Amino acid sequence: MSSEKKDLQPLGEVFGFPINDESERAKRYRDNKLCPYNNIVSNCTKNSIEFPLGVCSLNHKDKQVIICPIRFREDWTIISDAASFIFSEKSTWTHVGEVRLKDKHGKSAGNIDYVLVSYDDKGRVVDFGSLEVQAVYISGNLTGPFTAYLESPTESFTWNHAFKYPKPDYLSSSRKRLIPQIIAKGSILNQWKKKQVVALQTSFYNTLPPLPEVDKSLSDFAFFLYDLVPDVGTKVLSLKLQRIIYTNFASALEQIAKFEAGSIIQFTDVLQKKLDAKRAGNSNLDTVESIVVE
Numbered sequence: 001m002s003s004e005k006k007d008l009q010p011l012g013e014v015f016g017f018p019i020n021d022e023s024e025r026a027k028r029y030r031d032n033k034l035c036p037y038n039n040i041v042s043n044c045t046k047n048s049i050e051f052p053l054g055v056c057s058l059n060h061k062d063k064q065v066i067i068c069p070i071r072f073r074e075d076w077t078i079i080s081d082a083a084s085f086i087f088s089e090k091s092t093w094t095h096v097g098e099v100r101l102k103d104k105h106g107k108s109a110g111n112i113d114y115v116l117v118s119y120d121d122k123g124r125v126v127d128f129g130s131l132e133v134q135a136v137y138i139s140g141n142l143t144g145p146f147t148a149y150l151e152s153p154t155e156s157f158t159w160n161h162a163f164k165y166p167k168p169d170y171l172s173s174s175r176k177r178l179i180p181q182i183i184a185k186g187s188i189l190n191q192w193k194k195k196q197v198v199a200l201q202t203s204f205y206n207t208l209p210p211l212p213e214v215d216k217s218l219s220d221f222a223f224f225l226y227d228l229v230p231d232v233g234t235k236v237l238s239l240k241l242q243r244i245i246y247t248n249f250a251s252a253l254e255q256i257a258k259f260e261a262g263s264i265i266q267f268t269d270v271l272q273k274k275l276d277a278k279r280a281g282n283s284n285l286d287t288v289e290s291i292v293v294e
Contacts, residue, residue: 012057086129219246
């Protein structure tokens, strides 16, 4: 039996504050469903405007995992950090959000989360680069514990329901979101020779294949890794840059988009079963055992 300590409840931050923060400010944000992290409006709008799922981060193995991309907007640190990589120190710059990117044929490659733009004294674009932010998807039921907590918010809240207990889904986060983004939008920006930044939490990055690192001066693609660091006095969690991975787009894409091969023996065995079934006259080959990619 595993000796690993189980989480007593899955809620990290609710409407911007850890559940053990019972300050008047934290209560006001919860009561009014507010977002302290520069959402497009004052309220949280995660999943719904009227009934938002106001969980910023997930409590997982005593660490807080960011599950809402808006959480990365704290003090706009990610923007100034990315600008320090994309532009020179003397550049005048700003950022714009959600910019549609199209390929040669006019087909959308998706929206860029943030485009950082440097401009001259007449307001003309001089250069630009991209910043993509990726929070972590979850598996399981988060609505249950969130609703139960709001009915009776207390720092001693517990949620031990084993069925569909919410946890980070790093694999889906990379395969369904991060990798397609890098392939589609990243390849276009790379052809334009524009620098790119991806902001992730450290725990998410650690699930990816190791990337070759280069000197900052030789890099055109960088991962900025953040974590939520607790303040012992205030109990508030602050977004802090922990590490920067300077790499190159081509080598990063090669590593991240590469699926590690499974067993060829297992695959051949499935082929053999399907072949045997077909030769035996089984018309419904879909009922024969198939490979499930883990």
